[in-house]
Amino acid sequence: MEKGKIIVLSAPSGTGKSSIIKRLMDYPELRLGFSVSATSRAPRGTERNGVEYYFISHEEFMSSVEAGAFVEWEEVYSGTCYGTLKSEVERVTDAGLNLIMDIDVKGGLNVKKTFGDRAITIFILPPSKEELERRLRGRGTDTEEVIRKRLDKADFELSHAPEFDERVVNDDLEKAVEEIRGIILREDKNMKPAEQVVG
Ligand code: ADP
Ligand code: 5GP
Numbered sequence: 001m002e003k004g005k006i007i008v009l010s011a012p013s014g015t016g017k018s019s020i021i022k023r024l025m026d027y028p029e030l031r032l033g034f035s036v037s038a039t040s041r042a043p044r045g046t047e048r049n050g051v052e053y054y055f056i057s058h059e060e061f062m063s064s065v066e067a068g069a070f071v072e073w074e075e076v077y078s079g080t081c082y083g084t085l086k087s088e089v090e091r092v093t094d095a096g097l098n099l100i101m102d103i104d105v106k107g108g109l110n111v112k113k114t115f116g117d118r119a120i121t122i123f124i125l126p127p128s129k130e131e132l133e134r135r136l137r138g139r140g141t142d143t144e145e146v147i148r149k150r151l152d153k154a155d156f157e158l159s160h161a162p163e164f165d166e167r168v169v170n171d172d173l174e175k176a177v178e179e180i181r182g183i184i185l186r187e188d189k190n191m192k193p194a195e196q197v198v199g
Pocket of ligand 2: 010011012013041072076082083084102103107
């Protein structure tokens with residue numbers, strides 16, 4: 001059985017990646033499996049260990065780095081690390097599913113370097129900086145300091161949008177989901193027939 005595609009979604013925090021991924025997971029024909037990353041940050045709101053992330057301590061994170069457990073990892077915000085586990089990539093793509101990951105800009109570009117044509121990188125853009133700030137505040141899960149750190153990083157992240165394979169604006173959520181669904185279906189079809197999984 002051929003391995004599935006790797007779909008990378010990156011965007012400034014608060015743009016709507018998690019909301020989009022949740023909606024995409026409702027379409028069985030996309031055959032998606034979510035890559036659960038490891039992070040050293042604490043759970044937010046209703047997040048559960050092993051669902052949104054594997055929540056581990058900074059020490060555990062660094063031991064996993066030394067053990068070579070990650071395909072890629074980044075200190076996305078000062079003192080807070082996130083990484084894609086090799087075991088997640090294998091679990092999902094070995095089953096012939098398309099792996100969908102929500103990772104930062106640097107991580108996304110590194111995944112493209114590692115996996116080449118097997119990976120499709122999609123950058124999600126907020127309609128404006130003002131709307132991005134409104135969404136971050138509206139989420140109601142972060143402290144003012146965390147919100148500021150995330151907004152400060154947004155310009156740097158947006159400057160990398162041209163390096164991605166595709167760009168989608170998340171103004172209307174349903175439209176953004178439809179656009180990304182179309183990209184995934186097109187990529188899936190482009191796989192050679194022998195690569196398609198039956199059933
Ligand atoms: P990210 O995963 O990129 O950090 P989230 O999915 O958590 O972003 O979305 C941030 C906030 O913005 C959430 O409160 C979410 O409900 C809201 N949101 C997402 N997409 C839209 C949209 N198209 N229009 C308005 N609000 C949105
Ligand atoms: P959040 O704390 O809002 O869930 O995520 C913060 C940032 O970390 C987002 O940009 C998200 O895409 C990124 N991120 C989540 N998991 C990973 C990962 O495994 N690797 C990298 N490089 N970034 C990640």
